[in-house]
Amino acid sequence: MNKELWRRCVEFHGHECPGLAIGFRACEIAVEKLNLSFSKDEEVVCITENDACGVDAVQVITGCTVGKGNLIFKDRGKMAFSFIKRQTGEGIRVVLKPLSTEMSREERQRYILEAPAEEVFEIKPLNTKLPEKARIFNSIICEECGEATAEHRIRIQNNKKVCLDCFKEYTRGW
Numbered sequence: 001m002n003k004e005l006w007r008r009c010v011e012f013h014g015h016e017c018p019g020l021a022i023g024f025r026a027c028e029i030a031v032e033k034l035n036l037s038f039s040k041d042e043e044v045v046c047i048t049e050n051d052a053c054g055v056d057a058v059q060v061i062t063g064c065t066v067g068k069g070n071l072i073f074k075d076r077g078k079m080a081f082s083f084i085k086r087q088t089g090e091g092i093r094v095v096l097k098p099l100s101t102e103m104s105r106e107e108r109q110r111y112i113l114e115a116p117a118e119e120v121f122e123i124k125p126l127n128t129k130l131p132e133k134a135r136i137f138n139s140i141i142c143e144e145c146g147e148a149t150a151e152h153r154i155r156i157q158n159n160k161k162v163c164l165d166c167f168k169e170y171t172r173g174w
Contacts, residue, residue: 009060013057018112019052021109022054022079023052024054024057025117026096027062028061030046030083030092039068043086045083045091047072049075050077054081069135080095086130086133091126094121094123099111137150137152144163145163
């Protein structure tokens with residue numbers, strides 16, 4: 001384990017925890033299996049299926065960020081991370097195996113960081129296509145609040161273009 005890299009992840013995240021350890025270990029596995037280096041642009045893509053602590057380690061170790069468009073949040077509630085090399089399309093999916101509920105928080109963190117990778121994670125072939133490169137979306141002005149909104153987030157309501165905050169979802173009254 002690279003203790004300096006762990007320290008940088010903890011510093012970025014704010015504290016040590018089992019969740020951060022999950023992301024840290026998933027990244028270590030991906031770096032080793034795919035020979036990854038820090039992504040200054042979009043050389044590496046990570047699709048995370050959770051929005052938990054481990055995603056902070058992904059940002060520190062891989063350089064994948066939401067802002068660059070190479071950290072994609074696919075809300076599935078799974079401790080799963082897909083890592084892809086954009087140039088070759090080569091990738092893996094790293095999924096946390098169920099952990100014993102008998103461990104304390106400290107024991108769980110230590111286990112995640114120190115146990116053999118195959119004991120803690122399922123390391124699977126990639127099960128998704130390489131996402132397209134990040135693009136800048138056109139903005140549309142919401143006709144209710146007047147704020148600029150990415151075009152793919154606009155809805156039509158009463159013949160007006162409205163943002164998601166102004167959009168009133170219709171129900172059938174029950």
